[in-house]
Amino acid sequence: MLRHARSWLIGLFLASLAGHTSASWTINMSPGATEVSRSVFNLHMTIFWISVIIGAMVFGVMFWSMIMHRRAKGAVAAKFHENLTVEILWTVIPLLILIGMAIPATKTLIEIYDTEDADLDILVTGYQWRWQYNYMGEGVSFMSNMATPREQITNQQAKGEHYLLEVDEPLVVPTGQKIRFLITSADVIHSWWVPALAVKKDAIPGFINESWTRIDEPGIYRGQCTELCGRDHAFMPIVVEARTPEDFATWLAERKATAAAEAELTSKEWTLEELMERGQRVYTSTCVACHQANGEGMPPVFPSLKGSELVLNDIAAHIDVVVNGVPGTAMAAYGPQLSETDIAAVITYERNAWGNDTGDIVAPIDILNFKNGQ
Amino acid sequence: MSAVIDHHTDHAHGPAKGLMRWVLTTNHKDIGSMYLWFSFAMFLLGGTLAMVIRAELFQPGLQLVDPNFFNQMTTMHGLIMVFGAVMPAFVGLANWMVPLMIGAPDMALPRMNNFSFWLLPAAFGLLVSTLFMEGGAPNFGWTFYAPLSTTYGPQSTTFFIFAIHLAGISSIMGAINIIATILNMRAPGMTLMKMPMFAWTWLITAFLLIAVMPVLAGVVTMMLMDIHFGTSFFSAAGGGDPVLFQHVFWFFGHPEVYIMILPAFGAVSMIIPAFSRKPLFGYTSMVYATGAIAFLSFAVWAHHMFTVGIPLTGQLFFMYATMLIAVPTGVKVFNWATTMFRGSLSFEAPMLFAVAFVILFTIGGFSGLMLAIAPADYQYHDTYFVVAHFHYVLVPGAIFGIFASAYYWLPKWTGHMYDEVLAKTHFWMSFIGMNLAFFPMHFVGLAGMPRRIPDYNMMFANFNMVSSIGAFMFGATQLLFLYIVIKTIRGGKPAPAKPWDGAEGLEWTVPSPAPYHTFSTPPEVK
């Protein structure tokens, strides 16, 4: 029977070796893309091999006894027990091994804690259930939402290669520069983890945590939230896109221009007419398929907006539905998909079209505040 | 040891008849049996929830349950297994065996013993009822970190807190009882350093329980106050701190880990010598090692929190202290291996479980040592690597320890030998199922799969499927154990007073099944 166990263990070992060729049989940590991640990988492998050697010795003794000292083979038990020298030896030797292990671990830890002299500061804020990135001092800030379509999650569509690990807007960073992350949360505790960078830090509401990285090569590095943060904990991935400093500078300039344009629209004083006109365009391109051009929808699946309680009364609830969607229904969350201006326009349109003459104006800044305040 | 066999079956205080025997019993054997049955029922319930988890994780995509329900499953699985299955099983074993081992007629506080058991069905009835409440059961993980469990918790959190209080009071009373029994009711001549290892490890465990269960009660009380009375212990908005929750919780939580393993250490330290027919290699060092582990367990809690951002000096302190725990744990493992060396080994079911315990627990210990290295922990923390680690110490650790104990003492409890072929089948199916379920979790964890997620990328799909198959196998096998136990109770080869030729201890000097009252006259221990 023991032979069974052994052949099975050997089988598992061979299977894992064979698995090396296929990515989906990955059995080990990746060395990652930074100096720190490589140090961590080396620590991981060192302690692993120490464990393997000690394990081989201990299990060796056990298996030797199990094979050679069986009563069935006529083994007669020796009576020895209690030996102080042996006890001291197997206390002191492991202690020395551990001290040997603690030295490199301490060195790496000190390095990880050295957040000084960063070239770029990025504020990472966790929300239920997405990340916000703020390039400090650059005026660039955006939300990063999971981009995997719902149909893939519910198995109605084939899953893509980066299923659950893709976002609408990745965190773009330069290679070769020290990037400091300041990490916090707006609601519950999250944890920001990118395995290739060996950065994992909890995002704690009310407190700010620090971490840093310096990425060698351009590339896309994916990670996930690693602290249980509620229902959609599995669905708030992280994508870091490392570009060369030149490409990064270009990207940042473009992103600033877009942000400025958006901000201008957001801060602009809008009249009802302007919003209605823009809102109608958005409605026609985005909402009309379900809610129909006359706003009457197709009840009960797609509710009517004309004379609707929600549309006529509570503005905040209305904004909430459009920005966050209605879980379990066809109503998607448009917050991540449309600009603040478009959302404000379409909501204003819905509140004033088809005889819903509330006269309410919802300005882009209201949407922005709503999103920020969420 | 003199053969003190006291026959008291015709004693005036035989068991009462009917249901009230169990409701009002103060007999340590009855209460022990109830604890064991209760814990097995909870083991099956917690296991069923695990089957739901593994079924959802069988493939990528959401197939069976909503993510929120998935979170309720992981939370309830953890809570039920820790507080409902493992801890009561050890209390049950202690109730049955500690008086028999130390030559006491019963536990020191028999009426309290009854009460501490009957609190448990109340506690877990309450906890399980939350599954049917509006808003669902607790969904914040068994570690219930604030503010997810306070400001953002479901309505049922209050019931969860009350259930934890009840279970905690039960554990504390059980621990007081065990300490009082061990310290005050030993037979003449049974000095502390002559006590069987199981009594020793339970004595230390009981002190751990008394030290940390009140802290758990404190932390859930603080939660209750935050939720209902407007305090802000854990809410940053009111000047509190969510990280404080983690410190207080893990101040309880780490010793709790040892509470779940030390009694198994004790049982295995008795079973291995029995089936090696050779004394335990280092009894004294085993006792000291257990004490050292218990002592160190109070100084390592923040290794569960390496990623929350404690200062460098704190991080280093907790890293070194955690690595240090490997030393006494290593001493125990080396002692077990040396006990087997040059023995005369036979492999009945208790020995199979005990040997698997040593090997697989050691593997769990190695991954624990890896987790202690703080920089590496940044990569392991909250991934499936951690899930693999603690299932390796708890399933082949605590649970195999309980199975080994159950088979070892079943003849004493029932008066019948269990079916060895079925028991070996149970072992091999459990062993294979458990390794299939949990070994691949190391791989997906290292490859980057976070824990507590209902859905994952395809790169983790293969090993998750293997895990699920192993888990189903392990789960189904436990029904076989139920069958074996029932079969043994109902009949089978009559067991002699000492069914294991290498076994030592007072429990083997009384007939099998152990009479309702034993050691009414204390035995003489040389």
Added chain:
Amino acid sequence: MHDEGLSTGKLVKRLLLLVVGMFAFGFLLVPIYDVMCQAFGINGKTAGSAWQGSAQSVDLQREVRVQFLASNAEGMRWRFGPQDEEILMHPGETRTVHFLAHNPTDRVMVAQAIPSVAPSRAAAYFHKTECFCFTQQVLQPGESVEMPVRFIVDPALPKDVRRLTLAYTLFDVTERMAPSLGLTAMHSN
């Protein structure tokens, strides 16, 4: 039975006392933790009241960059941010910076700002002599306010710290504070 030790009654009493003691210890961990936090800057926590230390000599040889960050917690709809994103200062020097807050809603709201300093080991060297975070802020609908923080960076700040980040998170505590501030008349949303 043993007569060397305590009687069972006495033993149980002592154990119960230990239980009560440990329960109390659980609560005692709260102030212990606070003291530890302030001494070692765990979590980047800073003092909750004005610093009472004496004036310090300004270390003109050394410059420290201080960054200011502001963010809103869940449900907080104020616009909130620092006037300056960062300043350069000498350790020992007293500086004042302002944060701006605006309540865009149509109701009276109460906010509490929670400060946090990174790197956390610098928190113990960051002394605030005046801060809006010491009290709660009440803003009328549409009202704006400029809120000062006056602070000193201790010259004993470890030499390798060249940059400090002071981050405030603004929490909506309207509901919690409404009764005590007599704001019960407002409509809660």
